Amino acid sequence: MTMVSQLRIFVPPHPLIKHWLGVSRDANTPSPLFRTAMTELGRWLTYEAARDWLPILETTVTTPLADCPATFVDPEVPIAIVPILRAGLALLEGAQSLLPLASIYHVGFVRNEETLEATCYLNRLPETFTPETRVLITEPMLATGGTMMAAMAELTQRGVDPAMVRIISVVTAPPALQKLAVAYPALKIYAAMIDEGLNNNGYIVPGLGDAGDRTFGT
Template sequence: MISIHFKLLMTIQLRVYVPPHPLIKHWLGVARDVSTPSPLFKSAMTELGRWLTYETIRDWLPTEEMMIQSPLAACPATMINPEVPLVVVPILRAGLALLEGAQTLLPLASIYHLGLVRNEETLEPSCYLNKLPNQFQPNTHVLITDPMLATGGSMMLAMAELVKRGVDPALTRIISVVAAPPALQKLSSSYPSLTIYTAMIDEIVNDQGYIVPGLGDAGDRSFGT
């Protein structure tokens, strides 16, 4: 597990993890390839959603200790605590492609959709769909899916909408396929207690706001548009 810390304070810092799992590396290569057809690209997004979620929830899911009865004897067991609220927020459209894989591991999580679009000239984001509740329950664990963290504008807007509804950034995790320094630096400045899992960190964001080499437009490639 490659961990990159963007330090803001002595005790609080954004944590960015790049898991070295071979399946994550493989599906990232498939997704990057310009010759990958749309159906296979969407499959790659599903698999990246699955394996990045697997790594993300490894030490994050709330558990409880209990005694159970096996066919032969009583024994201790560690179980997922169903009373702690668990939420997945896909950033539309492209976040839906990661959601499918995430749901295979979190079938009981509530799903709240947030639709954001970026002005291609100003690169400023705006919200066209907000299905978030007015207030989240205390201790809600939130997983955000968004394939690209480029300039950071969309994720900053998403975080602002979540925080004003009671979400604790320290209980929030983001999964992306490719991230870039501008987005990570913005998130680190405003939400240093966040944790991010990504398949790769690319260094360049071009004048059009795309990560290079990146994936291109993950939404268009996922849905064949």
């Protein structure tokens, strides 16, 4: 029997994720507090995403009293964090605090507001990744899916296995999820919320506004 992969979207029911989502949604939240909310969401969503994803090493340690089994994160298996500029930087600090050994590779995209197509203006990805590399992508919003599709194309061209990729996002919308499910069914996405849809300009509703502008106060 052939097993068919299917994209999975997880919305963890953690009260701290719900709390910081509420803070980030509020239009009255000032930029410094919005940055704090993004950092905390990056931390807690990464925690959830890492549950069955981090490479582990089983070994033995000696306590002050006896030998005992121990489990560590395997330092030999590469881990990469890929923030999607600009807004993906908002989640990076929280993610990096849990994955301090991860390499950080920046990619930047700008969206054409008329066609909604994403164009890459910065690419700091290596030429190749080893197949076992774990990749965590930080992107606060998955709206039309164009930017994430472009980012995934860049990663897979460099040898990344979509089954090893985890995406953390604050708010997502069905159009992006449907597009990614067709192209990359092995993906797993961790989000604070799946919103109802997009407006005529391709923005998530109710969403949280422009995450980049709100993070950097611009």
